[in-house]
Amino acid sequence: MRMRKRNNLEPRMEACSAIWIKEPQTMKGKWLSLMPEARAIRLEVGCGKGKFTVETAQAEPDVLLIAVERVKEAMLLGMERALEMGLKNVFFLDLDAANLEEYFEENEIDLIYLNFCDPWPRKKNAKRRLTFRSFLEKYKKVLKPMGEIHFKTDNSGLFEWSLEEFAHCKLEIRNLTRDLHANGPVGIMTGYEEKFYQLGTPINRCELINVEVQDA
Numbered sequence: 001m002r003m004r005k006r007n008n009l010e011p012r013m014e015a016c017s018a019i020w021i022k023e024p025q026t027m028k029g030k031w032l033s034l035m036p037e038a039r040a041i042r043l044e045v046g047c048g049k050g051k052f053t054v055e056t057a058q059a060e061p062d063v064l065l066i067a068v069e070r071v072k073e074a075m076l077l078g079m080e081r082a083l084e085m086g087l088k089n090v091f092f093l094d095l096d097a098a099n100l101e102e103y104f105e106e107n108e109i110d111l112i113y114l115n116f117c118d119p120w121p122r123k124k125n126a127k128r129r130l131t132f133r134s135f136l137e138k139y140k141k142v143l144k145p146m147g148e149i150h151f152k153t154d155n156s157g158l159f160e161w162s163l164e165e166f167a168h169c170k171l172e173i174r175n176l177t178r179d180l181h182a183n184g185p186v187g188i189m190t191g192y193e194e195k196f197y198q199l200g201t202p203i204n205r206c207e208l209i210n211v212e213v214q215d216a
């Protein structure tokens with residue numbers, strides 16, 4: 001996501017320090033301590049400006065939501081919104097999803113949201129796609145057995161390619177649709193999704209189940 005640089009980025013980030021986890025490595029295996037009563041821990045990878053994040057957290061106050069985004073300028077807007085809304089069940093991390101295992105213990109996460117990740121259309125950049133097999137293996141590690149990944153994208157090429165990656169990584173595919181909103185809006189829309197929906201672009205979605213037991 002390309003974002004305008006903000007001169008006042010750092011003070012605005014600091015103002016969000018209640019929900020900005022600056023040293024996520026210290027939380028590895030302890031995320032539930034942020035909200036011991038939570039019935040589940042969910043992770044959103046590449047949350048962008050956090051529209052889906054804050055609306056999901058508001059809709060499900062008994063779930064702990066952790067949003068990861070590597071562009072601070074985008075993540076800041078999500079954090080500010082979460083504070084304005086008075087949300088207590090959402091936290092943000094500015095990090096690269098490639099390093100997830102440094103911050104999350106094996107079997108720590110119930111569900112991962114992967115919404116409208118960058119398609120990286122050139123073949124030579126396939127490894128950067130957040131549905132590339134090396135990313136999927138990291139997600140599988142931090143997910144509980146039978147944990148889920150919920151994936152949405154407007155990009156049909158990326159979707160079809162990703163289905164092959166999911167199969168390669170033995171993730172069980174469920175509830176697949178190539179036109180999620182065919183009969184009217186379904187679920188909470190992300191910022192990107194709202195734009196594509198207004199343009200009439202069909203949204204692809206599927207759920208993946210972590211059926212494979214990890215080696216000890």
Ligand SMILES: C[S@@+](CC[C@H](N)C(=O)[O-])C[C@H]1O[C@@H](n2cnc3c(N)ncnc32)[C@H](O)[C@@H]1O
Pocket residue numbers: 001045046047048049068069070071074095096097098115116117118130190191192193
């Ligand atoms: C196309 S935007 C979608 C944003 C949001 N999910 C939505 O649907 O509106 C993709 C986001 O993923 C973030 N992203 C891409 N690769 C990432 C990575 N390796 N780690 C963390 N965030 C990443 C980008 O910075 C960008 O904000």
